[in-house]
Amino acid sequence: MVELIFYGIVLGSIISLGAIGLSLVYGILRFANFAHGDLMSVGAYTALFLVTGFLAWIGVSDATFGPLSFGWRMLIAFPVSMLAVAGVAILLDRVLYRKLRAKKSGPVIFAMSSLGAAFILRMIILIFWGADSLFYRPGMLRPAYELPLGVKIRPDQVFIIILVCVLMTTLHLFLQKTKMGKAMRATSDNIELARVSGIDTERIIIWTWGIGGALAAAGGILYGVDVQLHPYMGWNFLIPLFAATILGSIGNIYGAMVGGFIIGVAQQVSTAFLMPTYKPAVAFTIMIVILLIRPKGIFGGSER
Amino acid sequence: MIILEATVITAGYSKLDILKEVGIRVRDGEIVSIIGPNGAGKSTLLKTIFGLLKPRHGRVMLQNRDITGWSPDKIVKEGISYVPQVDNIFTSLTIEENLEMGAFIRRDDFSGRLAEIYDLFPMLAERKKQKAGQLSGGQRQMVAMGRALMLDPQVLLLDEPSAGLAPNLAAMIFDKIKAINKTGVSMIIVEQNAREALKMAHHGYVLAMGKNVLDDSGKALLTNKEVGKLYLGG
Ligand SMILES: Nc1ncnc2c1ncn2[C@@H]1O[C@H](COP(=O)(O)OP(=O)(O)OP(=O)(O)O)[C@@H](O)[C@H]1O
Ligand SMILES: [Mg+2]
Numbered sequence: 001m002v003e004l005i006f007y008g009i010v011l012g013s014i015i016s017l018g019a020i021g022l023s024l025v026y027g028i029l030r031f032a033n034f035a036h037g038d039l040m041s042v043g044a045y046t047a048l049f050l051v052t053g054f055l056a057w058i059g060v061s062d063a064t065f066g067p068l069s070f071g072w073r074m075l076i077a078f079p080v081s082m083l084a085v086a087g088v089a090i091l092l093d094r095v096l097y098r099k100l101r102a103k104k105s106g107p108v109i110f111a112m113s114s115l116g117a118a119f120i121l122r123m124i125i126l127i128f129w130g131a132d133s134l135f136y137r138p139g140m141l142r143p144a145y146e147l148p149l150g151v152k153i154r155p156d157q158v159f160i161i162i163l164v165c166v167l168m169t170t171l172h173l174f175l176q177k178t179k180m181g182k183a184m185r186a187t188s189d190n191i192e193l194a195r196v197s198g199i200d201t202e203r204i205i206i207w208t209w210g211i212g213g214a215l216a217a218a219g220g221i222l223y224g225v226d227v228q229l230h231p232y233m234g235w236n237f238l239i240p241l242f243a244a245t246i247l248g249s250i251g252n253i254y255g256a257m258v259g260g261f262i263i264g265v266a267q268q269v270s271t272a273f274l275m276p277t278y279k280p281a282v283a284f285t286i287m288i289v290i291l292l293i294r295p296k297g298i299f300g301g302s303e304r
Numbered sequence: 305m306i307i308l309e310a311t312v313i314t315a316g317y318s319k320l321d322i323l324k325e326v327g328i329r330v331r332d333g334e335i336v337s338i339i340g341p342n343g344a345g346k347s348t349l350l351k352t353i354f355g356l357l358k359p360r361h362g363r364v365m366l367q368n369r370d371i372t373g374w375s376p377d378k379i380v381k382e383g384i385s386y387v388p389q390v391d392n393i394f395t396s397l398t399i400e401e402n403l404e405m406g407a408f409i410r411r412d413d414f415s416g417r418l419a420e421i422y423d424l425f426p427m428l429a430e431r432k433k434q435k436a437g438q439l440s441g442g443q444r445q446m447v448a449m450g451r452a453l454m455l456d457p458q459v460l461l462l463d464e465p466s467a468g469l470a471p472n473l474a475a476m477i478f479d480k481i482k483a484i485n486k487t488g489v490s491m492i493i494v495e496q497n498a499r500e501a502l503k504m505a506h507h508g509y510v511l512a513m514g515k516n517v518l519d520d521s522g523k524a525l526l527t528n529k530e531v532g533k534l535y536l537g538g
Contacts, residue, residue, distance in 0.1 A: 179408070182397070186405045189394045196354070196388065197451065198380035198409040 003151045004268045010157045010226060012264020013164035017219030018237055019244035019256035020171065021212025027188035027251035028208050029101070031110040035092065035118035036216060037241060041234030043085040043217025044224040045125050050077035051136050067155040069137055070225060078221055082214040089213025090206055092117055098205075118235065125231045134229045160222045167218060168257055171211070175253070180207060188251060239280050240267065243287035249297030259297070262286075306367075307332045307490050308353070308384070308459050313362035315352045321360065322348045324514045328492070329507075330459065335481070335491045337505035337522065339498040339535055345514040346494040347389050350461045353492070354386040355379045366459070381409060385452035389463035389494075392448035395437030399428050402436050402447050406454030414454065421450045424483060442473035446480070453484065460484065460491045467496060478504060498535040502526045510535070 022036045055073040056062070064071040096113055105113075144152040175181035187194040187204045194201055220234060230236075244263045248255025263283050270282040290297060308330040316322040322345045330336045338346050351357045353364055355376045364372045366382055376386070385406075394402050403421060407414040422429035425446045431439075436447050445465055452460060465481065466474035478500050485491055485504075495501030502508045505522035510531060518531065525531050 179404075182401050182404060183408055186394045186397055186401070189396045190391055193388065193391060193394060194405070195376055196356075196380070196386055197405050198377045198455070199405065200377060 001269070001272065002149055003153075004272055005265055006151065006153060006157070008265030008268035009261060010160055010264070011268055012261035013161055014219045014223050014226070014260075015237065015240045015244050015264050016257045016260025017164060017167065017215045017222070018241045019248070019260045020168075020253050021215045022241050023245045023248070023251055023253050023256040024184075024188070024208050024212050026245070027253070028184070028191065028205060029097070031097075031107060032114070032242070034111060034114040034238065035121060036212070037234035037236070037238035038118040038121040039085055039089055039213055039216040039234065040220030040223070040237055041125055041229075041231060042088055042121055042220070043081050043213075044220035044229050044233065045129060045231075046081040046084050046217065047074065047077040047221045047224065048129070048134060048136060048229055050080060064137075067143060068159055069154075069156050074136065074221075074225070078218070081221060082217045085217035085220075086210040086213040088121075089209040089216070093205065093209045098202075122231055122235060129229075129231065131231060136224055136229075156225055160226060163218075163222070167215065171215070171253070174211075180204075184208060236280065239287070240264070240283040243283040243290075246287055246295075247290050247297055249299040252297070252299050255297055255299040258299075305332045306330070306365075308367075308492075309363075309365045310349070310353055311363050311365075313349065313352055313359045313364070315348060315357050315359040315362075317348075317357070322514050323352065323359075325362070326511065326514065326516055327362075328353075328509055328519075330490050330492060331506070333485070333488060333490055334506040335485050335493060335504055335522075337498075337501035337508045338492065338494045338511055339496075339501055339508065339531075340511035340517070341535075344511040346511055347463050348514075349511070350386065350463050350492065350494060354384060354461060377409075380455065380457075383455070383458035384461065385455055385457035385459075386461040387448045387452045387463060387465065389467065393436045393439075393444050393451070395435070397436060398433050399436055399439075399447055399450075400432040402451050403428075403454055406451035410455065417454055417456060421453055424453075424480065425450055441469050442476065445469070445477055449480065449484070453489075458490060460489050462491060462493045464494055464496060466500070474500070498531075499526070502531075502536075 018036060018040055022033060025033050051073045055076060060073050060076065061071065062073065096117060100110055100113060144154045146152060175185055183199050184204055184207060187199060187201055191201055223233060240263050244259035245256050247262060248259030263286060266286060267279045267282050270279065306329055311327045312325045313323050314321050314325055326349055328336065328349065338349065340346055348357065352359050355374050358373050363370060366384065371379055371382060394405060397405065403418060407417065427443060428446055428450060436444065439447065465477050469477065474497060481491065481493065482504055493501055502522045502525050508520065508522045508525040509516065510518040
């Protein structure tokens with residue numbers, strides 16, 4: 001059980017990274033981006049390309065760090081992929097969503113367009129990498145530490161949790177302390193008033209997509225490190241992402257962080273009672289229950 | 305000297321014209337009050353001046369510049385600030401952050417201006433770390449005005465600053481408005497509280513059904529029989 005909770009925290013930290021971006025974008029643009037999960041996949045596969053392709057080709061060492069399953073290649077690929085996916089997300093906004101905003105399209109049009117974008121991103125991955133599961137280091141044995149109570153923990157997983165905490169703290173400081181971060185919160189709170197105050201909301205929107213995309217990439221890569229890569233990985237994350245976002249009150253990024261951990265733990269713990277294939281159903285059930293009994297989520301409804 | 309002038313403004317939200325050939329003029333340092341029944345188009349006029357609505361006809365001139373059809377973010381840089389009638393604060397931000405957002409486009413050090421705003425509204429200084437959403441109506445109005453003043457505007461547009469406030473709080477807000485005006489800020493104020501609005505106004509306009517009905521000095525309108533009967537409660 002302790003082991004399942006720990007695995008749940010690992011999974012939850014990955015879900016949180018995706019949910020934050022979903023929530024950020026919703027907070028400012030009031031639209032549910034169904035392509036967000038696939039941005040996670042794009043991040044994972046960008047890193048795969050760098051690790052097994054480009055960085056190998058330019059001769060970066062293949063050695064791993066101590067007990068971890070990755071080395072310098074991944075350490076370089078990680079931030080580069082975050083930047084790349086930030087770029088993809090911003091590009092998607094510029095060529096697609098911004099046009100819809102300009103036309104004042106309704107929520108259904110936005111939902112359909114983001115589904116289309118999700119599909120295109122996934123097809124690109126399928127074309128280049130095929131439909132099989134892949135690993136950053138195929139055949140790598142991943143040793144685990146045995147802790148008391150028979151709990152097995154892999155060093156990679158500890159690394160993942162620490163890294164996610166660092167990313168979240170950085171985001172928190174950005175939002176609370178910097179001028180751009182505060183303007184992002186202000187725009188999310190009241191975009192009309194932000195415009196009235198002279199804030200360039202289009203620039204805020206670009207930042208929002210960039211941060212959301214970068215965090216999605218981080219989540220996708222870490223899932224690839226922890227489990228495996230698959231073209232449908234991000235798409236399969238979509239329900240847990242929405243469940244976490246809604247649980248934490250949509251638009252509230254701190255809620256999304258907490259929601260992500262709750263969903264991750266719930267999903268993993270459920271495998272003690274249910275077949276692992278029911279994991280998505282667990283997230284879906286939590287989402288439906290929240291929507292029925294507390295549609296504003298656990299952090300909603302106190303302000304405004 | 306005329307600082308702001310809107311002439312023969314015709315504007316609306318869709319096909320329908322809400323404002324029909326409305327004009328208003330603000331001299332440097334003046335308080336101009338606009339009164340009129342609900343739905344007269346008072347808020348619509350402020351939105352049009354501030355560029356939130358593009359007029360179908362007419363002109364908005366700031367000093368000698370034609371700012372007709374400019375976007376709000378450009379107009380704000382030219383020295384007009386606007387406090388909307390509703391949703392005029394960032395509820396999830398602290399008081400201080402609300403004021404900082406008012407100064408978002410400033411690249412210089414605005415700590416001096418921040419101190420001036422706190423001098424004007426000492427109540428805000430005591431609670432600067434508090435979420436604006438937790439404040440009472442009067443305090444919210446102060447935050448909203450404070451935000452708009454951060455850019456040190458030449459002209460301030462206020463839409464119903466006393467709406468929903470108890471009489472003593474409304475009186476306090478009117479005192480603050482006079483104090484702001486004394487520092488040289490010209491203002492257009494839309495008010496339901498017509499008597500108080502005309503008392504402090506150098507000039508007043510009566511708007512009804514999207515048209516200019518009357519305009520005169522504040523004093524003259526206060527003693528005008530017609531205005532008294534219709535808007536000042538007899
Ligand atoms: N966003 C909008 N879209 C469409 N019509 C609007 C909008 N806002 C106001 N109107 C209409 O425009 C007309 C004038 O409204 P406006 O808000 O300017 O009146 P007002 O004089 O400010 O009234 P109040 O004293 O109630 O604030 C009204 O008939 C109103 O229904
Ligand atoms: Mg109004």
